[in-house]
Amino acid sequence: MKLAFQLAYKNLVGAGLRTWLNVGVLAFSFIIIIFYNGLIDGWNEQAKHDSIAWEYGNGQLLHADYDPFDPFTILDGHGVLENELSKNLAPILLRQASIYPEGRMFSVALKGIDVNQTTLKLPTASLKNSNAKIPAMMGINMADAANLKKGDEVLLRWRDQGGTFDAAKITVVDIFETNVPTVDMGQVWIPIRKMWKMTGLENHTTFYVANENFQPSNISGWKYQSQETLLSDLNEIIAMKKISGSIMYLLLLAIALLAIFDTQVLSVFRRQKEIGTYISLGMTRAQVVGLFTVEGSMYSIFAMILGSIVGIPLFAYLAKIGIGMPAASRDMGVPLAERIFPVFGIQLIVGTILLVVIASTIVSFLPARKIAKMNPVLALKGKLQ
Amino acid sequence: MKNGSIISIKNVTKRFPVGEGEFTALKNINLEFQSGEFAGLVGPSGSGKTTLLNIIGSLDSPTEGEALVLGKSISKLSHKESALLRNKHIGFIFQVYNLLPVYTVYENVEFALLLQNIPKVQRQKMVMEALDWVGLASMADKKPDKLSGGEGQRVAIARAIVKKPVIVIADEPSANLDAENTYAILKTMRELNKNIGTTFLFSTHDEKVMGHLDRIIHLRDGAVEEDEIINVKTLTK
Numbered sequence: 001m002k003l004a005f006q007l008a009y010k011n012l013v014g015a016g017l018r019t020w021l022n023v024g025v026l027a028f029s030f031i032i033i034i035f036y037n038g039l040i041d042g043w044n045e046q047a048k049h050d051s052i053a054w055e056y057g058n059g060q061l062l063h064a065d066y067d068p069f070d071p072f073t074i075l076d077g078h079g080v081l082e083n084e085l086s087k088n089l090a091p092i093l094l095r096q097a098s099i100y101p102e103g104r105m106f107s108v109a110l111k112g113i114d115v116n117q118t119t120l121k122l123p124t125a126s127l128k129n130s131n132a133k134i135p136a137m138m139g140i141n142m143a144d145a146a147n148l149k150k151g152d153e154v155l156l157r158w159r160d161q162g163g164t165f166d167a168a169k170i171t172v173v174d175i176f177e178t179n180v181p182t183v184d185m186g187q188v189w190i191p192i193r194k195m196w197k198m199t200g201l202e203n204h205t206t207f208y209v210a211n212e213n214f215q216p217s218n219i220s221g222w223k224y225q226s227q228e229t230l231l232s233d234l235n236e237i238i239a240m241k242k243i244s245g246s247i248m249y250l251l252l253l254a255i256a257l258l259a260i261f262d263t264q265v266l267s268v269f270r271r272q273k274e275i276g277t278y279i280s281l282g283m284t285r286a287q288v289v290g291l292f293t294v295e296g297s298m299y300s301i302f303a304m305i306l307g308s309i310v311g312i313p314l315f316a317y318l319a320k321i322g323i324g325m326p327a328a329s330r331d332m333g334v335p336l337a338e339r340i341f342p343v344f345g346i347q348l349i350v351g352t353i354l355l356v357v358i359a360s361t362i363v364s365f366l367p368a369r370k371i372a373k374m375n376p377v378l379a380l381k382g383k384l385q
Numbered sequence: 386m387k388n389g390s391i392i393s394i395k396n397v398t399k400r401f402p403v404g405e406g407e408f409t410a411l412k413n414i415n416l417e418f419q420s421g422e423f424a425g426l427v428g429p430s431g432s433g434k435t436t437l438l439n440i441i442g443s444l445d446s447p448t449e450g451e452a453l454v455l456g457k458s459i460s461k462l463s464h465k466e467s468a469l470l471r472n473k474h475i476g477f478i479f480q481v482y483n484l485l486p487v488y489t490v491y492e493n494v495e496f497a498l499l500l501q502n503i504p505k506v507q508r509q510k511m512v513m514e515a516l517d518w519v520g521l522a523s524m525a526d527k528k529p530d531k532l533s534g535g536e537g538q539r540v541a542i543a544r545a546i547v548k549k550p551v552i553v554i555a556d557e558p559s560a561n562l563d564a565e566n567t568y569a570i571l572k573t574m575r576e577l578n579k580n581i582g583t584t585f586l587f588s589t590h591d592e593k594v595m596g597h598l599d600r601i602i603h604l605r606d607g608a609v610e611e612d613e614i615i616n617v618k619t620l621t622k
Contacts, residue, residue, distance in 0.1 A: 007499075013487070015487065274485060280471060281472070281477070281544075282469070282497060282500050282501075283468060285464055286464075286465075377444050
């Protein structure tokens with residue numbers, strides 16, 4: 001085997017430009033595969049981190065009648081949880097409402113939140129410190145859509161406990177920036193105590209967000225959704241994105257492998273005299289097949305070295321400064337930061353190396369198998385077989 | 386196999402498929418070669434010289450009959466066994482040298498020893514010794530494309546004899562060489578034949594080569610026409 005590597009190295013280096021073209025294409029594939037997966041992994045990490053920090057906490061305790069995917073359950077999906085059980089939980093009361101910025105009606109999810117909570121990253125201290133009659137905060141995308149800015153007053157209309165419409169002006173005391181659209185778009189946040197008074201639903205909560213000290217247990221009338229459950233949708237979206245992206249890089253890899261395959265097929269034809277010489281010098285056919293296969297694999301090893309020379313500084317730079325994402329991408333409804341910091345883990349790099357090395361070995365072996373059936377006499381004469 | 390015989394060809398016939406039919410390249414050949422012979426197969430193109438050498442070199446096998454080389458029946462050898470026989474005991478010299486183009490002169494000669502897993506220091510000694518025999522020690526670092534025809538063939542000779550094989554098979558070694566280079570390589574091969582006792586088997590229709598052979602076997606249409614013992618004692622230009 002050592003001999004095959006020695007000979008393959010000499011043959012490849014001796015082949016000059018043909019080798020370096022294949023190596024270049026394969027190295028490019030290496031870099032693209034690692035870059036794209038690193039970007040997705042970085043996005044995954046960022047999206048999970050932000051979703052936990054801004055929305056999911058350590059899990060959520062939902063009222064049994066509330067279904068986050070069914071807006072009709074908002075009206076009745078709330079209840080009161082005993083004080084003793086609500087330790088380590090941040091309460092949120094959800095009602096449907098409308099605001100009227102510049103006379104336009106704007107349907108919103110009105111969310112009451114405990115101003116003292118520290119479980120979520122929402123800047124509820126702004127609500128606490130405000131002297132406004134009904135202080136409110138919203139995300140920057142919501143504020144943009146409603147054309148509202150800090151200090152603006154806007155009319156809010158909601159239904160109280162009995163279903164009667166009521167209205168009052170709220171003051172926008174804070175506009176926060178977040179990557180999590182589900183706490184931003186169409187959401188208005190006010191103190192929960194104000195909301196209890198406005199709706200008459202004293203001490204009622206639609207769902208709680210748990211902190212890390214919360215111990216889940218069966219509580220009658222409430223259902224617990226773990227952090228993993230809440231993140232499952234996000235995981236599915238990212239997995240889908242990874243699959244769709246993988247088509248692109250598999251195509252690229254296929255082109256690179258095709259170049260190796262093509263070179264190998266050509267080699268077996270063009271180097272027949274050489275093959276015959278190897279056999280006449282005492283190499284077995286299996287050794288010659290092995291030599292040609294190792295030559296093909298070596299393309300991927302050279303590509304790995306070239307890819308490392310180009311890729312390591314590039315990836316280190318990108319991992320440090322991040323990659324800017326276009327604003328339009330944030331409309332997808334998935335947490336997406338302005339800059340994503342790719343994550344280039346060992347698993348990704350080792351996995352990619354194995355994928356490329358194994359794939360290039362296979363495509364090298366396929367044409368090399370022909371050598372095993374070659375007649376050495378005809379090979380020495382360079383006759384096509 | 387007779388006493389001292391290293392190659393025994395018994396009733397060997399070789400046929401090749403050609404289109405729907407067959408072409409008989411060798412017809413019932415019977416020959417014996419002793420250790421240390423300097424013999425040649427002579428005849429026009431298509432007389433079966435190369436086919437017979439390929440069978441002796443275990444690159445091909447007879448359709449009928451038996452070819453015994455160093456006591457081994459060529460037809461019965463597996464791919465691996467015939468590769469081992471070539472690797473250890475048979476050296477080849479080809480008409481167009483067949484040097485490996487990406488290797489240096491040194492590496493081309495070293496190749497056969499690499500296959501035998503000979504330690505590096507010993508390999509180095511053997512390669513330089515072989516290059517000394519053919520007078521190319523100073524060209525060890527050159528690539529084959531920088532050599533003249535005569536030099537290329539001398540490298541091929543060095544590659545064939547570096548492992549000190551029992552038999553060297555030379556298929557038209559002078560076909561691409563001028564008279565001076567032909568003389569030079571024959572002189573080299575003759576010296577090796579004498580000094581290390583290697584058996585040389587040529588195929589040729591070059592009269593310059595025939596003049597140096599101890600034994601000439603005339604082939605015509607795949608059959609032995611004449612087996613001529615000459616016993617040339619010295620080489621003259």
